[in-house]
Amino acid sequence: xxxxxxxxxxxxxxxxxxxxxxxxxxxxxxxxxxxxxxxxxxxxxxxxxxxxxxxxxxxxxxxxxxxxxxxxxxxxxxxxxxxxxxxxxxxxxxxxxxxxxxxxxxxxxxxxxxxxxxxx
Amino acid sequence: xxxxxxxxxxxxxxxxxxxxxxxxxxxxxxxxxxxxxxxxxxxxxxxxxxxxxxxxxxxxxxxxxxxxxxxxxxxxxxxxxxxxxxxxxxxxxxxxxxxxxxxxxxxxxxxxxxxxxxxxxxxxxxxxxxxxxxxxxxxxxxxxxxxxxxxxxxxxxxxxxxxxxxxxxxxxxxxxxxxxxxxxxxxxxxxxxxxxxxxxxxxxxxxxxxxxxxxxxxxxxxxxxxxxxxxxxxxxxxxxxxx
Numbered sequence: 001x002x003x004x005x006x007x008x009x010x011x012x013x014x015x016x017x018x019x020x021x022x023x024x025x026x027x028x029x030x031x032x033x034x035x036x037x038x039x040x041x042x043x044x045x046x047x048x049x050x051x052x053x054x055x056x057x058x059x060x061x062x063x064x065x066x067x068x069x070x071x072x073x074x075x076x077x078x079x080x081x082x083x084x085x086x087x088x089x090x091x092x093x094x095x096x097x098x099x100x101x102x103x104x105x106x107x108x109x110x111x112x113x114x115x116x117x118x119x120x
Numbered sequence: 121x122x123x124x125x126x127x128x129x130x131x132x133x134x135x136x137x138x139x140x141x142x143x144x145x146x147x148x149x150x151x152x153x154x155x156x157x158x159x160x161x162x163x164x165x166x167x168x169x170x171x172x173x174x175x176x177x178x179x180x181x182x183x184x185x186x187x188x189x190x191x192x193x194x195x196x197x198x199x200x201x202x203x204x205x206x207x208x209x210x211x212x213x214x215x216x217x218x219x220x221x222x223x224x225x226x227x228x229x230x231x232x233x234x235x236x237x238x239x240x241x242x243x244x245x246x247x248x249x250x251x252x253x254x255x256x257x258x259x260x261x262x263x264x265x266x267x268x269x270x271x272x273x274x275x276x277x278x279x280x281x282x283x284x285x286x287x288x289x290x291x292x293x294x295x296x297x298x299x300x301x302x303x304x305x306x307x308x309x310x311x312x313x314x315x316x317x318x319x320x321x322x323x324x325x326x327x328x329x330x331x332x333x334x335x336x337x338x339x340x341x342x343x344x345x346x347x348x349x350x351x352x353x354x355x356x357x358x359x360x361x362x363x
Contacts, residue, residue, distance in 0.1 A: 096188055099188055102185050103182050103183060103184045104196065106185075107182050
């Protein structure tokens with residue numbers, strides 16, 4: 001199981017690096033990077049702190065500490081994904097409202113343009 | 121199209137996505153049947169000549185900058201109609217399934233009844249001959265689901281041939297189901313104590329194009345609409361409790 005913990009540490013490090021690079025290149029906004037960084041740091045810390053992991057595994061009633069880590073981190077990432085779904089839904093609503101507004105304004109502009117041409 | 125001309129003004133709204141095979145004929149038929157009534161086609165970012173053909177046939181066109189889906193397109197039409205001051209709006213499909221000869225009957229019912237919405241129903245007086253078996257099954261299923269929620273029977277909950285008055289327009293221009301809106305719309309109205317009535321209509325075959333609801337999508341449709349219905353019911357409950 002030590003191999004699994006090392007692998008998870010590697011995943012955490014790669015995830016942190018990816019998030020930081022993405023923020024630096026403006027591929028991801030800072031406010032959306034926070035939850036990913038939080039989840040990745042939790043994974044990194046827990047995968048290196050065996051006593052804490054053993055304690056948490058005992059609380060959860062899971063015999064293998066690495067499995068407890070996977071369970072915890074899985075839940076954490078589910079929360080991150082849920083939060084992103086909420087954000088995406090709000091953005092979609094805003095996007096639809098904006099597209100409708102643009103279409104209506106374009107419609108009024110076209111009508112005004114035609115009216116001016118008719119008068120002129 | 122200008123602002124509404126006075127009390128009782130009517131606008132025909134047609135959401136259309138890649139309907140170039142039918143849209144011209146649909147608009148012409150409406151203009152022949154109801155001369156002087158403005159027709160607004162909401163082009164949901166079609167990649168064919170829908171917008172141009174609709175304009176050529178005499179309709180006004182509201183062009184959406186990107187594809188919003190049926191609910192988004194219909195709501196855009198409702199928003200514009202509300203802003204322009206229209207009292208009544210009748211929504212029709214752009215594929216020719218809805219016969220414009222029923223427009224006067226829907227309008228008359230809107231004006232004379234105290235209902236906020238009138239549905240053109242193919243299941244009164246046997247107008248369902250061009251309805252697929254799968255759709256028929258779905259309709260029966262949703263009748264059963266909606267009966268206890270609405271407190272009245274709705275025979276054709278999936279009909280897109282719908283007339284609304286300004287009260288309903290006011291609600292829909294602010295809040296409207298975005299995907300597969302027909303059934304959810306009934307719940308939205310019912311939650312606001314609005315009323316609807318059905319009038320018999322005969323549906324026709326599509327003049328062109330294909331339905332966007334495939335066999336696989338129909339399963340997604342059922343799940344999506346069921347969820348939408350119950351979410352709307354829950355929304356009401358929460359609001360009710362807060363009072």
